[in-house]
Amino acid sequence: MAASFLFSQVMGGLTTAMFLFLIASGLSLVFGIMRVINFAHGSFYMLGAYLAWQGVQWLHPTGAGFWLATLFAAVTVGVLGAIIERVFFRSLYGREELYQLLFTYALVLILGDAAKFLWGVEQLSVSTPPILSGGIEIFGTTQPLYTLFIIAIGPAIAIAGSLVLSRTGIGRLVRAAQMDREMLDALGANVGAIYTGMFVFASFLAGLSGALVTPIQSIVPGMDVLIIVQAFIVVVIGGMGSFWGTFWGSVIYGEVLSFGILIFPGFSLFSVFALMAVILIVRPWGLFGRPL
Amino acid sequence: MTALLAIENIHAAYGLSRVLFGISLEVETGECVCLLGRNGVGKTTTMRSVMGLLRPTSGRVLWKGADIAGWSPHRVARAGIGFVPEDRRIFAELSVWENLDIAARAARRRGRWDIDAVYELFPALRELRNRQGGFLSGGEQQMLTIARTLMGNPELLLLDEPSEGLAPLVVETLLEKTRELKAQGVTILLAEQGVDFSLALADRVYVLEKGSIRHSGPAAELRNDSALRDRLLAL
Ligand SMILES: Nc1ncnc2c1ncn2[C@@H]1O[C@H](COP(=O)(O)OP(=O)(O)OP(=O)(O)O)[C@@H](O)[C@H]1O
Ligand SMILES: [Mg+2]
Numbered sequence: 001m002a003a004s005f006l007f008s009q010v011m012g013g014l015t016t017a018m019f020l021f022l023i024a025s026g027l028s029l030v031f032g033i034m035r036v037i038n039f040a041h042g043s044f045y046m047l048g049a050y051l052a053w054q055g056v057q058w059l060h061p062t063g064a065g066f067w068l069a070t071l072f073a074a075v076t077v078g079v080l081g082a083i084i085e086r087v088f089f090r091s092l093y094g095r096e097e098l099y100q101l102l103f104t105y106a107l108v109l110i111l112g113d114a115a116k117f118l119w120g121v122e123q124l125s126v127s128t129p130p131i132l133s134g135g136i137e138i139f140g141t142t143q144p145l146y147t148l149f150i151i152a153i154g155p156a157i158a159i160a161g162s163l164v165l166s167r168t169g170i171g172r173l174v175r176a177a178q179m180d181r182e183m184l185d186a187l188g189a190n191v192g193a194i195y196t197g198m199f200v201f202a203s204f205l206a207g208l209s210g211a212l213v214t215p216i217q218s219i220v221p222g223m224d225v226l227i228i229v230q231a232f233i234v235v236v237i238g239g240m241g242s243f244w245g246t247f248w249g250s251v252i253y254g255e256v257l258s259f260g261i262l263i264f265p266g267f268s269l270f271s272v273f274a275l276m277a278v279i280l281i282v283r284p285w286g287l288f289g290r291p292l
Numbered sequence: 293m294t295a296l297l298a299i300e301n302i303h304a305a306y307g308l309s310r311v312l313f314g315i316s317l318e319v320e321t322g323e324c325v326c327l328l329g330r331n332g333v334g335k336t337t338t339m340r341s342v343m344g345l346l347r348p349t350s351g352r353v354l355w356k357g358a359d360i361a362g363w364s365p366h367r368v369a370r371a372g373i374g375f376v377p378e379d380r381r382i383f384a385e386l387s388v389w390e391n392l393d394i395a396a397r398a399a400r401r402r403g404r405w406d407i408d409a410v411y412e413l414f415p416a417l418r419e420l421r422n423r424q425g426g427f428l429s430g431g432e433q434q435m436l437t438i439a440r441t442l443m444g445n446p447e448l449l450l451l452d453e454p455s456e457g458l459a460p461l462v463v464e465t466l467l468e469k470t471r472e473l474k475a476q477g478v479t480i481l482l483a484e485q486g487v488d489f490s491l492a493l494a495d496r497v498y499v500l501e502k503g504s505i506r507h508s509g510p511a512a513e514l515r516n517d518s519a520l521r522d523r524l525l526a527l
Contacts, residue, residue, distance in 0.1 A: 172394045176383045183381040186343055188369035188399030188444050 004140040009258045015147050015216070017254025018154030022209035023227055024234040025161065025246045026202030032241025033178045033198055036092050036100050040107035042228030043115075044081065044203050048073045048210025049219045050115055053124045066129035066215075073211040074204050081203025085196050093195075112224055121221050126214035146215055153212070157205070158247045165243065174198060178241070233276050239289020248288065294357040296321045296479055297342065297373075297448055302351030302361070304334075304341050311337045313503040314351070319448065324480040326490040326511065328525060329500035335483035336378060338500075339450045342481075343375045344368045369399055374446025378453040378483075380437040384426030388417055388436055391425055392443050399444025404476075410439040413469060431462035435469070442473075449473070451482045455489045467492055487525060491515050499524045 027041045055069025084107070092100050127133075132145040165171040176184045177194050185191045217223075230253070238249025253272055260271025285291045295318040304312040312334050319325045327335045340346040342353055344365040353361040360368055369375070383391050392407055411418040414435040420428065428436060434454055441449065454470065455463045470493055474480060484490035490497065494511040507524050514521050 169393065169397050172386065172390050173397060176386060176394050179383045179385060180381055182345065182365070183377070183383070184394070184398060185365040186345060186369060186375045186377075187395045187440070188366050188401070189394070189397070190366050 007139045008141050009262070010255065011141075011143055011147060011151070013255035013258030014151045014154075014251070015254070016257060017250040018150050019209050019213055020227075020230055020234050020253055021154045021247055021250035022157065022205050022212075024231040024238075024250055025157075025243065026205045027228075027231050028235045028238070028241055028243070028246045029198060030202050031235070033174065034089075034093060034195055036089060037097065037104065038089075038202075039101065039104040039228060040084075040111060041202070041206055042224040042226075042231065043108050043111035044077050044206035045210040045213075045227050046115060046219075046224035047080070047111065048077050048207030049214050049223065050119050050124070050210075051076050051207070052211035052214050053119070053126055053219055056126050063130070066126070069126075070208065070211040074208040077207025077210070078200045078204035082196060082200045084203075085199040089195075089199065090192075108224060108228075112221065115224075116221055119219075124219040126219075128215040150212065150216075154247070154250070158244070162243055230272075233272055236276055236286060237279050239286025242286065242288040242290075245286055245288025249286070252287075294354070295319060296356060297481070298352075298354040299338070299342065300352040300354065302338075302341055302348040302353065304337055304346055304348045306337075306346075311503050312341070312348070315500075315503070315505060317498050317505065317508070319479060319481050321447075321479055322477060323495050324474050324482060324493050326494035326497045327481070327483040327500055328485075328487065328490055328497050329506075330485060330525075333500040334503040335500060336452055337503075339375065339452055339481070339483060342368070342373065342450060345375075366398070369444060369446075370401065372401070372445075372447035373450065374399075374441040374444050374448070375450045376437050376441045376452060376454065378456055380433045382425035382428065382433050382436055382440075384424065386425055387422050388425065388428070389421040391436060391440050392417075395440040395443035399446075401445040403445030405442040405445050407443070410442050413442075413472065414439050431458050431466070434458060434462075434466060438469070442478075446478075448479045448481060451480055453483055453485065455484065455486060463489060487514070487521060 023041065023045050027038060030036055030038050030041070051073035052069045055072040056065055059065040059068055088103065092103060128146050132149055135142040135144045165174060173184070173189055173194060177189070177191050181191050234249040234253050235246060237252055238245030238247070252275070256271050256275050257268065261268050264270050279286065297319040299315055299317050301314045301316050302312055303310070303314060315334070315338055317325070327338060329335055337346065341348045344360070344363045344367065348361055351361065352359045355371055355373065360371065383394070386394070392410060396406070416432060417435060417439055420432060425433070425436065438451070438454070451470070454466055458466065467489060470480070474493065482490055482494065491511055491514060497509065497511050497514060498505050499507040514524070
């Protein structure tokens with residue numbers, strides 16, 4: 001196999017990986033800190049995509065239109081996250097998983113129908129922002145600038161996120177909330193507000209990745225469920241609640257998917273499911289997680 | 293004069309099992325008051341009720357005259373009550389310094405106690421500042437949990453069984469430190485099973501039995517009258 005071909009596969013895998021990372025990191029953060037498994041997280045991603053499309057329609061797809069639309073989508077999904085957390089999630093903390101599962105699944109259905117109602121069932125698409133529409137030659141392949149941008153954004157967010165968690169006051173409070181919510185509350189911290197903040201941040205990331213994916217993938221109903229399944233696999237591989245675990249889990253997922261298609265053509269998801277099964281047997285808590 | 297803290301006839305329960313049956317007590321500014329009583333009489337439950345960690349089923353908790361029963365714990369903490377739990381509850385994966393830092397951020401109360409002041413009170417913590425909380429000895433954890441609560445500059449310190457499970461020499465040090473705190477004007481409500489630690493510090497005592505107050509009076513009374521002490525606290 002030619003080196004240029006391998007390189008293209010690696011880059012394709014990384015692109016998938018970085019989208020997955022943006023989504024799965026929020027899922028993993030919400031689970032790690034609040035102990036709630038949020039199935040509706042994929043719906044936030046879908047809403048991000050539709051809202052970005054909507055924003056581009058309003059603002060025209062030229063110049064800064066795409067970036068403003070992306071910001072609009074991410075912020076709107078963040079605000080929606082705040083409302084959903086304040087109104088509904090509050091009562092889920094500490095409840096049995098079954099309640100959480102039923103509630104967040106109901107949310108998936110409601111948001112899915114709302115999207116169909118607002119934007120129909122036709123495929124929608126958004127063109128690549130002009131500034132990143134070209135490509136550059138690397139190893140005899142042409143890599144679209146937009147892909148390179150996505151591949152850069154993942155590690156940037158991973159590094160920034162882990163620095164915030166490990167080095168800042170708010171990061172320390174978040175880690176303490178994860179370890180012992182009640183004690184932190186008794187020391188005077190408004191843990192409810194910290195939870196809301198984390199949920200908004202996770203929703204913002206989901207909305208952001210939904211918006212950023214639009215120049216690469218068309219927007220269709222069902223993209224919410226498709227992505228949440230993949231994000232779950234990533235989180236299981238990397239370890240629930242582990243930030244870097246989610247990052248490396250995404251990279252592994254992306255690359256296994258990218259190369260798995262070559263080995264088992266026609267069974268694109270087979271290789272990742274096989275990988276997840278093996279990890280669940282050998283290390284049920286994931287590669288970077290800890291036994292619960 | 294209203295007392296700094298006045299508990300009025302509180303009842304409390306864990307689910308269906310009732311634990312407190314009408315506890316009333318007062319703590320004045322500058323005092324060290326001790327709750328004495330055997331295992332399971334309700335000392336911790338009384339403190340948790342003050343702190344908002346458990347909502348009393350009836351009765352009032354008056355802080356400077358205002359009823360705070362039913363407030364959330366962080367609101368109680370920001371009002372000036374600091375809780376040092378008996379199980380210490382150190383954030384095991386945070387360093388000593390991080391444990392102290394978040395406590396200051398959590399309570400948002402500036403005052404006499406900051407990182408230098410608590411390091412001065414417990415010099416060992418300065419040496420250990422980069423060690424993870426989970427790797428401290430029992431005595432070190434006890435110092436850290438007190439220091440952590442002090443970072444919030446509480447006007448009243450609820451100190452739950454600080455001497456529990458510690459070696460006699462460590463208890464001796466802790467007693468010294470707590471005395472120092474008291475001398476610096478920190479008001480303390482202490483819960484203890486052991487008479488030695490508590491009587492060495494307390495101005496007044498309340499003796500609890502099965503969720504009620506059996507006896508209350510000056511600590512000196514119990515210190516001097518061993519017959520009374522035996523009658524109230526015999527195991
Ligand atoms: N979380 C809980 N759920 C149910 N019952 C509890 C709980 N915590 C304490 N109890 C019960 O409440 C009663 C009072 O407990 P509490 O912890 O207040 O006593 P204590 O005086 O602090 O005892 P100790 O000296 O052992 O700390 C005990 O009978 C105990 O078994
Ligand atoms: Mg107790």
